[in-house]
Each structure stands twice: as C-alpha cells, then as structure tokens.
Amino acid sequence: MKNNEKNKQIKKFVVDNSNQILTTNDGVVIYDNNNTLKLGKRGPSLQQDHIFFDKMAHFDRERIPERVVHARGSGAHGILEIHEDISEFTHAKFLQKGISTPLFTRFSTVAGFKGSTDLARDVRGFSVKFYTEDGNFDLVGNNIPVFFIQDAMNFPDLVHAVKPEPDKEIPQAASAHDTFWDFISLMPESAHMAMWLMSDRAIPRSFRMMEGFGVHTFKLINRKGDITFVKFHWKPKLGVHSVAWNEAQKISGFNTDFHRQDLWENIEKGNFPQWDLGIQLIPEKDEMKYSFD
Ligand code: HEM
Known part of the structure; x- marks a missing residue:
C-alpha cells in the first residue's frame, strides 16, 4: 500500500480536536493545565489556584476501594x-x-x-x-x-x-x-x-x-x-x-x-x-x- 493511502487509513482513527477547547471538569475554559499559578517568575505556588486543587482532588479520589471478597x-x-x-x-x-x-x-x-x-x-x-x-x-x-x-x-x-x-x-x-x-x-x-x-x-x-x-x-x-x-x-x-x-x-x-x-x-x-x-x-x-x- 502506498504511503498516502496508508496515511488516509490511519487518519480515520485520529480524533481531530484542534477545534476543541480545554476546560476544567466543571466546564470553565482554561488554557493551561500543566503549570500552577505562581507568584512572579520564580515565586511560590499560590493557594488560590483552584484548577490545581481540582486536579489534585480528582487524583486523590481516583481509586475505588477493592471489594472485600472476589476482588480479582x-x-x-x-x-x-x-x-x-x-x-x-x-x-x-x-x-x-x-x-x-x-x-x-x-x-x-x-x-x-x-x-x-x-x-x-x-x-x-x-x-x-x-x-x-x-x-x-x-x-x-x-x-x-x-x-x-x-x-x-x-x-x-x-x-x-x-x-x-x-x-x-x-x-x-x-x-x-x-x-x-x-x-x-x-x-x-x-x-x-x-x-x-x-x-x-x-x-x-x-x-x-x-x-x-x-x-x-x-x-x-x-x-x-x-x-x-x-x-x-x-x-x-x-x-x-x-x-x-x-x-x-x-x-x-x-x-x-x-x-x-x-x-x-x-x-x-x-x-x-x-x-x-x-x-x-x-x-x-x-x-x-x-x-x-
Ligand atoms: C453466606 C453468606 C455470604 C455472604 C454474607 C456473602 C457476601 C458477599 C459479599 C459482601 C460480596 C461482595 C459484593 C461486592 O462487593 O460487590 C460477595 C461476592 C460474591 N459472592 Fe458471596 N456471600 C455469601 C455466600 C456466597 C455463596 C454461597 C456463593 C456461591 C453461590 C457466593 C458467591 C459470590 C460471588 C461469585 C461473588 C462475586 C460476584 C461478582 O462476580 O460480581 N457467596 N459475597
């Protein structure tokens, strides 16, 4: 199969999300979920970064306790x-x-x-x-x-x-x-x-x-x-x-x-x-x- 055709086939499975916007789990539009809000360029992380706390709160709770019997x-x-x-x-x-x-x-x-x-x-x-x-x-x-x-x-x-x-x-x-x-x-x-x-x-x-x-x-x-x-x-x-x-x-x-x-x-x-x-x-x-x- 030629490369072009191969690419076409692969594209069918690729989700194009270039038009989609990044939001918090509650739907608030954000542009960055990789950096905590800081005080100045080198400053400490700020407590008012609710996006950071939202991400951590989800992370802390993502494990469901396993069943006491028949867990596996x-x-x-x-x-x-x-x-x-x-x-x-x-x-x-x-x-x-x-x-x-x-x-x-x-x-x-x-x-x-x-x-x-x-x-x-x-x-x-x-x-x-x-x-x-x-x-x-x-x-x-x-x-x-x-x-x-x-x-x-x-x-x-x-x-x-x-x-x-x-x-x-x-x-x-x-x-x-x-x-x-x-x-x-x-x-x-x-x-x-x-x-x-x-x-x-x-x-x-x-x-x-x-x-x-x-x-x-x-x-x-x-x-x-x-x-x-x-x-x-x-x-x-x-x-x-x-x-x-x-x-x-x-x-x-x-x-x-x-x-x-x-x-x-x-x-x-x-x-x-x-x-x-x-x-x-x-x-x-x-x-x-x-x-x-
Ligand atoms: C006699 C008292 C028994 C009690 C109090 C009891 C209690 C329980 C409990 C609490 C769970 C876990 C449910 C969950 O966390 O979702 C469970 C799961 C299970 N029990 Fe029992 N059990 C009893 C007897 C039996 C018997 C006689 C059998 C066989 C017929 C059995 C077969 C199972 C199975 C197959 C599961 C896993 C279900 C699944 O795959 O989702 N148990 N049982």
Whole structure:
C-alpha cells in the first residue's frame, strides 16, 4: 500500500480536536493545565489556584476501594439459549424454550487482592447476570456445590480468617494457613467445604473448565403457582480439569494472569467456552421428605 493511502487509513482513527477547547471538569475554559499559578517568575505556588486543587482532588479520589471478597475477577459476554421445555416448572420468560438472553459472566477468586495470582488455592466465583426482557437476573455461583457456613452472620469471620493474617499481612491469596485452620476447627459445618477446598477443585486449569453451582436453593413457579425447589448447575462442555499443586505454584511464578489470559485469548481465537445449565428439582410437597434440611 502506498504511503498516502496508508496515511488516509490511519487518519480515520485520529480524533481531530484542534477545534476543541480545554476546560476544567466543571466546564470553565482554561488554557493551561500543566503549570500552577505562581507568584512572579520564580515565586511560590499560590493557594488560590483552584484548577490545581481540582486536579489534585480528582487524583486523590481516583481509586475505588477493592471489594472485600472476589476482588480479582475476569468476565466475558455470552448468551443463554433454552433448548428444553421446562414450562411445567417455571413461567419465567427467559427460561422458555427457544428464548435467547444476553448475559455477562464473571469468574473470580475469593481471598486474593485485585492484583493477586489466578492460580491461588481458592474457591472460584462464577457469577452470571442475565439481561432478560423483564429486567436483570443475577445468578451468583461458586465452582463448589456446598459452602463454609449456614448462617450469613459468620461470613465476616470466615473472610477475616482466610484473608492474610493481620499482624504481617501474609499469606496473600492463600487458604491453607493458621487463622483459616483455626476457623475451620471451630466451625464443624465447614468440614465438607474444606475438603473441596483442599482438593484439586480449588486449582482449576482454566475458567473454561470449571463447573458453577448456585449453591442456594431457589424456587421456580409455574403459571398455576406451583412451586418447585431448584438448584442451578453449570456444566462445562470441555469437562472439569485442574492442575497439580506444583504446577499451580510454577504458573503463578511465570504468569499471574494465566486464567484471564486463557479466557480472553481463547475467545479471541473463536474457541468460545460453553456450559450446559442444569437444574436439580424437588417439588414443594417433598420438602420435608429428606432426613435433613
Ligand atoms: C453466606 C453468606 C455470604 C455472604 C454474607 C456473602 C457476601 C458477599 C459479599 C459482601 C460480596 C461482595 C459484593 C461486592 O462487593 O460487590 C460477595 C461476592 C460474591 N459472592 Fe458471596 N456471600 C455469601 C455466600 C456466597 C455463596 C454461597 C456463593 C456461591 C453461590 C457466593 C458467591 C459470590 C460471588 C461469585 C461473588 C462475586 C460476584 C461478582 O462476580 O460480581 N457467596 N459475597
């Protein structure tokens, strides 16, 4: 391609702002945002330079505090397609056969800070936001079907225990450490989840190879008002795969962004990850038939 033509093509992407004027964030026209107002040529900076203070005030506040849990996450857009008729259980429009609904999904670790490694030994979040015709529906999940606690009152204690220990702020993004074992030892109901957490389930090979579980029991309601209890399960088409612990440690050393890079690169290549959304159902009348709640 000739240089001229190349230049023309590049110009399409260049924004011409030669006619635009520089303003403060409130729209006051200014001609300079690089020099503080000074007293004379070499004089001290002046307190009345409100443009300087405006710039600093924005700078001081440009960091949003990171989330206390699930701070590190990576997401992608997708669609939900319903292939089976489940109208006998639900009349939710987006769950009817033939309906496609756009969605956004976010995979996360729980304990690590925003910049921590993807290959931490941890539960993975699997949250999905469906943009349905009737409004947004959020289905929050994890890659493990059970949970640490029964009562949400214990959640801050659980999270404080798994986070870096407060005296030295170590270890980062790790679950097998003293304060966490202390919590588990005092909370027998955590034993089941602890088994999952210390298994290879907690070091997945890829976000594309993870199951997702809604964990909570939800209700489906049909047109007649009949209730069916439901658990939601995401099953990856690629199967469930993990790495070994020594691999997880090596990968963390080489590339802390291993999972997010794997997700985004595969999407760019057209290897779109897919899941089946499964439902596990119990009719309301059978609610008390089980030996435990
Ligand atoms: C039982 C008590 C629980 C409490 C009190 C709790 C609390 C929280 C809080 C405070 C956040 C952060 C929200 C934010 O800062 O935006 C969060 C995020 C999250 N939780 Fe829980 N949680 C609980 C159980 C669960 C369970 C059982 C699951 C799995 C089904 C789960 C999955 C998630 C996920 C995936 C996120 C991140 C959402 C996203 O990607 O945007 N949590 N949780």
